[in-house]
Amino acid sequence: MCLACYDPSIAESAGINPCHCDAPYTHQAYARIDADLRRREVLGGMAAVVGMFAGFGLAPREARAQTPGRPILLTNLRFFDGTDLSMQVGRDILVENGVITGLPPAGQGPADAQIIDCGGRAVTPGLIDCHWHATLVGVSQVAALTQDIALVHLVSGQEAGATLMRGFTTLRDVGGPVFGLKMAIDRGVVAGPRIFPSGAMISQTSGHGDFRLLSSLPRLTGDADYTERTGVAAIADGRDEVLRRTREQLMRGASQIKIMAGGGVASPYDPLETAQFTLDEMRAAVEAAADYGTYVCAHVYTPTGILRCLEAGVRSIEHGQLADEATIRAMAEAGVWWSLQPFLADEDANQYTDPRSIAKQQQVAQGTVRAFELGRAEGVKMAFGTDVLFNPAGARSQGRQLAKLTRFMSPLEALHMATGAAGELLSQSGTRAPYQGRLGVIAEGALADILVWDGDPESDLDFLGEPETNLRLVMKDGRIYKEQLA
Structure with missing residues (x-):
């Protein structure tokens, strides 16, 4: 309602009726405003739902797959292969289509590979x-x-x-x-x-x-x-x-x-x-x-x-x-x-x-x-x-x-x-x-579940208790779910 609706004397003193509250175009304007408010409510509700799912961890985390046609090569690392009770050096880890396809000598991987420099860190199977x-x-x-x-x-x-x-x-x-x-x-x-x-x-x-x-x-x-x-x-x-x-x-x-x-x-x-x-x-x-x-x-x-x-x-x-x-x-x-x-x-x-x-x-x-x-x-x-x-x-x-x-x-x-x-x-x-495929090992033909850690698995495993800071890379099935190698 406008002021003239509340006090008719305003219209009388002006000699006109300035109230347009009941005019058709006013109702149309109100309808447009109402529709816009309802739309905003829906969008807000959708955002809340999406936020809820994200908060529950149900919004998919960003996962980075390898570039189509390009293998991934993890370099500058020492790794535990899941079987031999030693840390191995002098080799890189080659990943293609979610599978470990080779452990070439360091620096001798494919020229077109997508390089991940592990900074000399320890690498283990998932x-x-x-x-x-x-x-x-x-x-x-x-x-x-x-x-x-x-x-x-x-x-x-x-x-x-x-x-x-x-x-x-x-x-x-x-x-x-x-x-x-x-x-x-x-x-x-x-x-x-x-x-x-x-x-x-x-x-x-x-x-x-x-x-x-x-x-x-x-x-x-x-x-x-x-x-x-x-x-x-x-x-x-x-x-x-x-x-x-x-x-x-x-x-x-x-x-x-x-x-x-x-x-x-x-x-x-x-x-x-x-x-x-x-x-x-x-x-x-x-x-x-x-x-x-x-x-x-x-x-x-x-x-x-x-x-x-x-x-x-x-x-x-x-x-x-x-x-x-x-x-x-x-x-x-x-x-x-x-x-x-x-x-x-x-x-x-x-x-x-x-x-x-x-x-x-x-x-x-x-x-x-x-x-x-x-x-x-x-x-x-x-x-x-x-x-x-x-x-x-x-x-x-x-x-x-x-x-x-x-x-x-x-x-x-x-x-x-x-x-x-x-x-x-x-x-x-x-x-x-x-x-289908071997799990728990870093070996040719195994599924590419690979972790990069700050820590020395030969001396202790205490670093496993603080993955937020010590786990630098998480790869599952050749897809990277976390990378903090810089």
């Missing part, structure tokens, strides 16, 4: 974490088991980008609804590491993957609870049910199967010493996986559970910190893999408030040092993993966890566990492996 939960690490246990699964997936997208920026270019995900995240990363929707997915953790009733409240018992029908519906876990009792749940994960794209073969720290109702799944049930999972050309890995701590896993044909023991000497010798003789984590109940450990979980955590920590010592003495094949779970702050300790292995072995031996050895474990997936 790191591999063989026991990770990509969708469960960045949220609390309450959030993961009760809140809208969309939140869990958004946070996992954020964490995937952060994981890649820590130098972990490949993960073996051993439990959780990770298939969508893997597809998003592989399609370039979000930045993140390669993922070898297990899908839902397969557990017996009352097992380490049974997250139901006691108020949910007894289950009188076949209805699944929240964790089963969202793909966190799958409860199976009896051979037929184990076959069904295993085949469901394979149908969804699992590269290996994860079963719960003993008690756990985080779960309140199953003591560590419990043996879970009968031998026949375990064999059902192993047989179904073998029919698909892959293998079963098993969460388990104790000798009884481990020996049952070996008899059933399980190929990878996850944790196992309470194994005795005879059991560890049996693992070596069977040629199974030991995915062993530095569980030390220290400042980087998963945090628990339940006294039962705290007590179990201490028990596992006491067995960790002995497990590493005996495992190495017996020659068990060991690969690195962290198992950071329901611990957003703890996720950032991933590189620091790897550095802790130098308490038990030389720095290059520890680095080997997270590169060449881990790549060998991943190769157990056979034709179910989602990526």
Whole structure:
């Protein structure tokens, strides 16, 4: 309204009516202004949405691919190839179409190559974490088991980008609804590491993957609870049910199967010493996986559970910190893999408030040092993993966890566990492996996952704990996701 609308005496004294509020052209002007304001609202909302996705790490990070037709040549470097326990010099690294195609003598690479001068720094293969939960690490246990699964997936997208920026270019995900995240990363929707997915953790009733409240018992029908519906876990009792749940994960794209073969720290109702799944049930999972050309890995701590896993044909023991000497010798003789984590109940450990979980955590920590010592003495094949779970702050300790292995072995031996050895474990997936090519090594024909560091891997690995400042270049699949070499 104009002033004349409020005070008609103005028009009377002027002898005219200066009010145009009701004129058609005024209404048209108002309509144009309103439309413009609404457009600005929409744009602002879109910007907010884009900002939200960027803030969650779901806006793809800038990745620089090599110039079409031109190879990339990394020069002026010393490198650990993931296999030999030494730093090599006098060679460059040639990358073409996402693959390492050669290690020519320094200065003798192709003349048309795109040169990356590493400034004399240390170069390693991309790191591999063989026991990770990509969708469960960045949220609390309450959030993961009760809140809208969309939140869990958004946070996992954020964490995937952060994981890649820590130098972990490949993960073996051993439990959780990770298939969508893997597809998003592989399609370039979000930045993140390669993922070898297990899908839902397969557990017996009352097992380490049974997250139901006691108020949910007894289950009188076949209805699944929240964790089963969202793909966190799958409860199976009896051979037929184990076959069904295993085949469901394979149908969804699992590269290996994860079963719960003993008690756990985080779960309140199953003591560590419990043996879970009968031998026949375990064999059902192993047989179904073998029919698909892959293998079963098993969460388990104790000798009884481990020996049952070996008899059933399980190929990878996850944790196992309470194994005795005879059991560890049996693992070596069977040629199974030991995915062993530095569980030390220290400042980087998963945090628990339940006294039962705290007590179990201490028990596992006491067995960790002995497990590493005996495992190495017996020659068990060991690969690195962290198992950071329901611990957003703890996720950032991933590189620091790897550095802790130098308490038990030389720095290059520890680095080997997270590169060449881990790549060998991943190769157990056979034709179910989602990526074709060697991982964890710098060698001709290997996939081009390459890191450049400020640090000396021959003396210590402490630099892994501060990737923000020490990790100068991140290359995955021949694409550069971070470069700070100047």
